[in-house]
Amino acid sequence: MSSHHPEAPSHRRFAARPVSLLPTEELANRALSSRLMRTAIGLARWCGPVTPVDADGVPDLADVRVAIEKFGLWPRALCRDREQREIWTEQLDSVSQAEEFLATWRTAQHLGMIECETGQARPARELERWLGSTGRILRWWTLAFHLCVDRALRGTAGLEPHTALGRLYESPNGARIPLRLVTQEVLPARETHYLPSRCPAWSTVLLTRALVQLADAGAVSVGWHDPWHDPWSDTSGAHGHRPGPAWVQLTDLGRFGVRQILLAEEQSAPLTEEFIRLDADEFLDALADFSPDGQLVALTAWLDARAPQQALREIVAASSGAGLALRRWNATMALGSISSRIEPDLYALLRSADPTVSSLASVVLLASRMLSDAERARLTAEFGHWTAIDMFAAATCLGETGLKSFLVSEAAEGIDRLLLGDITRLWQPEHPDTREVLRVLGRHHPDPSIAARARAAEAHAPPRPRP
Template sequence: MRLHPRTQLAFAASHCPLYANALALARWTGPTVPVTARGFPDTPLIREAVRTLSLRPAAPPPGGPPGPDGDRASDPPAPAFALPWWEAVRLGMVELAAGQARPAPDLEERARDPRQILLWWTDMFEAAVEGARGDLTTEPGTTGPDLLPPVLRSLYEAPDRSRVPLTDLIAALLAAPGAVPVTARIRRRLPDLLLHMLCQLAETGAVHLDRRRPGGGPCLVRLTPLGRYGVRQILLSVGVPAPLVDDVGRVEAGAFLDSLQSFSPDGRIIAIDSWLAARTPARALREICEAVDRPGAEPRRWEGAAVLELTSSHLGPQLRALLTCDRPALAHLAAIVLLGSRMLRQDEIDRIMAGRGPWVVVDMLAAALSAGEDGLADFLASPATGGLESLILDDVDRLRRTDHPDTVQVLEALGRLHPDPERAARSRTAAFLARALRRPG
């Protein structure tokens, strides 16, 4: 993704409802306002602030917040005051001391600093996210707070300015791998729960909701540029890679290849295009070769091959030269890229497969196994990739010539995990033979 300029983000932050109300209340306290022991002004002063500053409570979703009885009482003035007041106090816009509230001494100076505005807004957004996660704890024993992060991640990974139907967000939430199990009651209430949560985030300016759909269509949800900035800060704080498009080109090849698995499909395409655009095809090949030529780099090799396939038409002579390289990892990287490039005649494909095929297959299986045995099991069950192991199991002599360092480990894993009992048995036999062939003498 690309971020808007800091001054533009700060301008948007300063005009979002929650921030604007908090700052307005901080200014309203000048020079001082008496407060109770609870830190609130008296009710008449609260009503005065609500009236003077035209404060409004957060707009509820149709039908009100998702309480158990579904009813919604009319809002007293306090809800319009309470949240921005406590945000102003929490963020240090307002100082409480000796029964008095007053604006922070440097409030106006800090309120003009784009960096400070974004720091205040980010803190406010993260507090709103935590509050919304707490609201999703609806039944004893449920894990409601875990519902929000995948929703925000889905919105973050959507193409810029795209609007996602609320129904699609719910479907993706329930169908995602490792999705949080929910009861039938929670499933029925998810639209109201998520809409209530998103309305809270809309007050921070992070989310835009289009609820007035022609013909009663589903609510459309969009993460604003400010929301993308806020979600990115959360991702970075918990160690999730969230590189910017303009930064991708400067990332060294090893770290870049390692990060690709964390991207969404659209994000992956953009990241690869950005990385390749920052260097010539020859330089991309050289950097990737340096990054993958080491033990345990199977996932990197396959990611590197996928990147190089997009520029292989400019690398034909270099890739063919690498086929005769005395570094097995690089020779077989070139073989993988050439086999996927559609630049070869059939006799060239046959020649590469005869010489390099078994090593390439072992490397592919080792890359799948690097994600755990579940990764290899999924690989074997996939219609697109299952059956490739026959290239090493159907010809023991070719297997004997395969010098891949993970051959034995891969064969032993196939012996444990292959869904076909006959092939599993052959894998165990092949592992025994491969291990015996590598013993001295």
């Protein structure tokens, strides 16, 4: 399948949409206030001047009980029941059962807050000085976040971290996403094939538990419409009660943390202040890499940095010409968001002798709902066939899977019939991608009758003019 996507040397691919971050001092303050960091620092101070530890660097059971009481490191399900907490602590007969304590203790050790040698643990000698360093605090938190992500998403929920974190990162800042949507999008598809009917609900519980662990790191906020819901219990009680819908939101600190993960894997994760300086060609090409939510954020950021007429000039210059169908597709999306502010300019572009420019303007106007029925009919008759070819040419850039999805989408509904309803119009004027589009439609269109008409139109194409 051919590609109309420009691969100029300047084109950069982005792993994630552009983001804005808080100043490092504010991020460091939020890191220190997270439960995970607060407790890890507390344990480091608590073990001084020295605390005896075993060969694995873990305190004895008596000291662990003291730390659990001091820092509230009971199992989650017991946190609101004092009597049950006391019973659990008394019955604790192995440090291995104190999972909350162990996870935080190991984190503090891993970060270098606690030093263990010759059977004794003590606070790192430079601990208090380090706590005054913004850079050190953020490095600590980033490493702790990486550990938490691996433990929570891989260990608890059985998910690849990028699946869940990518969904949250792409959402607009401050967006509260219903947990049911996150569950539907990130849980492995294989669950629906062989697990019992109760397992999807149980998977939601596991995902919720993982998100609560990330909330301890300060990376996400999780909320319930039912204030009494316990995320560490089953989704239904003894009487079949189900909690209200939950939501999850990536915090500013979490956005910083996910970006650090992307950068550590040498993925491109632009900052908004860098992204808005991109030239129009790079900006339009980048839109193809983002999710729908990411596209919305990227569009808003880039367009807000320019006057509407300036944005129009830059976008038209970058998207006109042969071989740029996908870029024009993204251009119509960008210009559509400011169409009411550039309406006269769009009408002026309709008179352009370049069909890539005039058809671009017609698509934006047709999508704007600013036209009368008569104007819509006129533009459709004048530019409809050329624009339809351009749209299908752009869709071929999405790969076979993306093309097939487009062919059954609402965006493509009726366009294929318009295109093939009057074969003579296909060549007046001829779009440079007409023949390729007919070949692709004939091979991949899900409607056999339309596929056959596309093959017939391709077979009766007029001879190419000699250069």
